[in-house]
Amino acid sequence: MRRARVNGVELVYELHGTGEPLVLIHGAQGDRSMFFGLTPVFAQRFRVLTFDQRGSGESEKPDMAYSIALLADDTAALMDHVGFASAHVIGVSMGGMIAQELALRHPHKVRSLVLGCTTPGGPHAVRLGGEAFARAYAAVPLSPEERGRALAEAAFTKGYIEKHPEVIAELVEARRQRPLDPEALARRLQAAHAHDTYDRLPQIACPTLVITGKDDALISWENSRLLAERIPGATLVVLAPAGHVFWVEQAERAQSAILSFLSALPGAAGRNPQ
Numbered sequence: 001m002r003r004a005r006v007n008g009v010e011l012v013y014e015l016h017g018t019g020e021p022l023v024l025i026h027g028a029q030g031d032r033s034m035f036f037g038l039t040p041v042f043a044q045r046f047r048v049l050t051f052d053q054r055g056s057g058e059s060e061k062p063d064m065a066y067s068i069a070l071l072a073d074d075t076a077a078l079m080d081h082v083g084f085a086s087a088h089v090i091g092v093s094m095g096g097m098i099a100q101e102l103a104l105r106h107p108h109k110v111r112s113l114v115l116g117c118t119t120p121g122g123p124h125a126v127r128l129g130g131e132a133f134a135r136a137y138a139a140v141p142l143s144p145e146e147r148g149r150a151l152a153e154a155a156f157t158k159g160y161i162e163k164h165p166e167v168i169a170e171l172v173e174a175r176r177q178r179p180l181d182p183e184a185l186a187r188r189l190q191a192a193h194a195h196d197t198y199d200r201l202p203q204i205a206c207p208t209l210v211i212t213g214k215d216d217a218l219i220s221w222e223n224s225r226l227l228a229e230r231i232p233g234a235t236l237v238v239l240a241p242a243g244h245v246f247w248v249e250q251a252e253r254a255q256s257a258i259l260s261f262l263s264a265l266p267g268a269a270g271r272n273p274q
Contacts, residue, residue, distance in 0.1 A: 001058070006077035007070075012058040013051035013078060017043025020111075021084040024050045025075060025102075027093030028188050029137060029151070029180055031057030034092075038247060041255055045262075049082055051075075053098075055184035063183070066191040068094075072101035076109055085109070088262060092116035093219060093244065094188065097195045100227075103204050104197065112265055113208040114258055117216055117244050119223035120230065122196030126220040133218050139186035147180065148172030155244040157215045167248075201230035208234040209261040213242030213249065235261065 002013055014032060016039055024035045024042075032050035042048050052059040054074050055066060075098060079087060086109050091099025096118025103110040119125045136154035148171035156167060208231045212224040221238055228236035237257045242249040 004078060004081045006081050007074045009054045009062060009074060010060045011051050011054065011074065011078055013049060013082070014039075015082060016040070016048045016050075017046055019046040021079075021087035022046035022048045023075065023079065023084065023087045023089045024048060025089065025091035025095030025098050026050075026053065026056070027095050028192055029056075029185055030093070030095075031178060033057070033174065033178065037251070038255070041259075045259075046088070047084075049079070049084065049087070051078060053188075055181070055188050057178060061181050061184040064187075066187045068097050068101050068191050068195045069105060071098045071191065072105050075102050076106045079109055086111050088112045088114070090114040090116065090258070091118065092247070093118055094192045097121065097192060097197075100197045100201070100204070101195075103206060104200055107203075107205065110206050112206050112262065113204065114261065115208065115210045115224070115227055117212045117219050117224070117246060118227070119219050120196070120198040120201055120226055121192075121194075122198040124198045125226060126222050128193060128219065130217070136218070137185070137189060139182050139189060141182055142180075144172050144175035144179065147175045151175075154218055156249060157213075157241050157243040159241060160243065160249050198226070198230065201227065202232060204231045207261075207265055209237065209258065210234055211237040211239070211246065211254065211257055213244060213246035214238050214240035215242060216244045216246070218244045 026034050031052045055061045089099050096115040132154035135150040152168045152171045210224045210228040212221045228234040239246050239250040247254040
């Protein structure tokens with residue numbers, strides 16, 4: 001674990017592996033730990049940067065208004081700090097919103113883009129909300145048991161939980177070890193709800209993969225379809241059955257889709273470094 005003060009905030013980050021730079025951007029109530037299963041896979045081929053965003057995990061949680069643009073600028077500043085002039089960028093959920101803004105605000109820093117279970121936001125998108133979202137993302141104090149169970153039931157399909165009931169206990173323990181700050185979560189959610197890139201998406205020029213779970217109860221898969229339609233040349237992959245955390249429910253297929261996309265890029269990105 002390392003710390004850096006960038007863009008006026010102290011962020012906690014980690015670097016793993018060797019090869020071309022790759023940045024992983026987590027979701028609204030996540031932190032860098034949500035990529036524990038993916039990081040070792042990508043670290044075999046890439047130099048992987050994971051970090052806790054402003055208001056998340058072990059990073060600072062300043063009392064101020066947040067925006068997706070601000071979080072994208074934080075990401076760009078951290079990339080500069082670690083020496084990433086540009087990188088492949090993978091963002092999931094709210095991290096996918098940040099990844100979109102990063103590609104739009106700092107296009108020279110994004111070699112390729114993977115947008116997972118996310119949305120363009122704005123009036124054209126299927127809005128965030130519903131009972132599952134309200135329970136899982138309530139910006140009020142909740143016990144680890146309440147928070148962990150609510151997130152598990154919202155993020156995974158019922159069938160997956162029936163086969164893997166341990167995911168509830170794992171998320172409860174995660175919240176016990178890394179409790180959420182309700183005020184910071186509220187500021188992050190305000191940023192997510194204000195997100196809107198729909199009209200600007202055709203400006204994204206880098207190779208883009210859009211990937212999601214067909215059964216996502218938090219961010220409808222239809223939003224991924226919109227992203228793929230609006231971003232020139234984008235590829236859409238919809239995994240089923242899979243909920244919001246598609247990279248866990250469909251781990252092999254998700255990893256294969258992402259690595260195949262990266263490996264097919266000009267210059268054979270994603271191959272084992274020589």
